[in-house]
Amino acid sequence: MGKPYSLDLRKRVVAAIKGGMSRKQAAKQFGGAISTAIGWMQRVEKTGSVEPSQIGGYKPKAISGEHAVWLSRRIKDGDFTTRGLVAELAGRGLKVDYHSVWDFVHAEKLSFKKSVAAGERDRPEVARRRAQWAKYQGRVEAERLVFIDETWTRTDMAPLRGWAPRGHRLHAKVPHGRWKTMTFWRPCAMTGSMRHSSSRGRSTARAFAPMSRRFFCRPFSPATSSSWISSAATGAKQFANSSVRSAPNSSSCQNTRRT
Numbered sequence: 636m637g638k639p640y641s642l643d644l645r646k647r648v649v650a651a652i653k654g655g656m657s658r659k660q661a662a663k664q665f666g667g668a669i670s671t672a673i674g675w676m677q678r679v680e681k682t683g684s685v686e687p688s689q690i691g692g693y694k695p696k697a698i699s700g701e702h703a704v705w706l707s708r709r710i711k712d713g714d715f716t717t718r719g720l721v722a723e724l725a726g727r728g729l730k731v732d733y734h735s736v737w738d739f740v741h742a743e744k745l746s747f748k749k750s751v752a753a754g755e756r757d758r759p760e761v762a763r764r765r766a767q768w769a770k771y772q773g774r775v776e777a778e779r780l781v782f783i784d785e786t787w788t789r790t791d792m793a794p795l796r797g798w799a800p801r802g803h804r805l806h807a808k809v810p811h812g813r814w815k816t817m818t819f820w821r822p823c824a825m826t827g828s829m830r831h832s833s834s835r836g837r838s839t840a841r842a843f844a845p846m847s848r849r850f851f852c853r854p855f856s857p858a859t860s861s862s863w864i865s866s867a868a869t870g871a872k873q874f875a876n877s878s879v880r881s882a883p884n885s886s887s888c889q890n891t892r893r894t
Contacts, residue, residue, distance in 0.1 A: 639687035640671070648672055649685050697735040702727065710740060778825050785838060787818045818842065 644665065651661040652672065662672040675685055698706060702724065709715065709723070717736045724731055755761050790809065799805035818838045821831035834842045 639690065640667075642686060645675055645685040645687075649675055649679055652676055696739075697731045698724070698729070698739050702729045703739070706736075706739060707743065710743060710745065781822050781824045781829075783820055783822045785818065785820050787816055787838065789816050 644667075648661050648665050648667065648671075651664065652658055656664070658672040658676060659669050662669045679685055696703075705727070706720065706724070709720065717733055717740060720736045720740075721731060721733055724736070756765065793807050793809045797805045797807070815835060816837050817833060817835060819831060819833045820843070822829040836842055
């Protein structure tokens with residue numbers, strides 16, 4: 636949608652016409668169309684002002700009245716999707732489209748975003764353990780913590796499309812016949828990063844336990860013993876049990892819940 640001409644330009648054109656110029660001369664001098672100058676003068680004669688009229692907004696809103704009040708409360712009560720709101724409004728007897736709900740939500744100063752959190756946080760036992768951790772984490776010596784970072788890649792992770800001269804094909808080369816997942820682990824502590832490791836396939840407890848015994852579970856001194864924090868993707872109870880057996884001189888290698 637176009638924007639109206641500035642109020643300053645409008646006033647200058649009208650002042651030039653009132654000063655003796657014709658509408659054609661004023662339009663030529665200020666670089667506008669003759670019809671524009673004529674329309675501005677007609678507006679001045681009719682309303683006494685050169686300010687532009689409202690652009691858009693004449694169509695009544697599809698969501699108004701009690702439905703607008705309900706929808707305002709609904710979007711503040713919890714998370715939602717626009718298509719889900721369309722279905723909920725239809726259940727209340729108001730049939731609207733996706734774009735009407737989208738416009739309403741944006742008018743309420745809400746933006747499209749999402750922060751994912753584990754649903755297990757709502758379980759009573761997990762919430763209790765999280766509260767305990769938040770209460771006592773200030774007493775934990777940072778030097779005793781070892782964090783294990785994890786990431787993965789696939790050999791077929793290539794762009795689906797690209798740019799090329801018109802009439803020419805764009806060729807992309809990927810490893811043939813081995814489209815597999817590769818997982819990488821690397822433990823980090825305050826003393827620095829330790830030896831990294833990788834495994835073929837996705838991250839599972841079965842894949843993580845042998846790697847942990849080979850690279851990470853070794854005797855630590857009391858000053859550098861580890862409180863293992865395994866990633867949520869593994870949830871490796873087997874790894875936690877093997878850590879206790881393989882590192883007799885380390886402090887507690889306790890399993891952690893998925894949070």
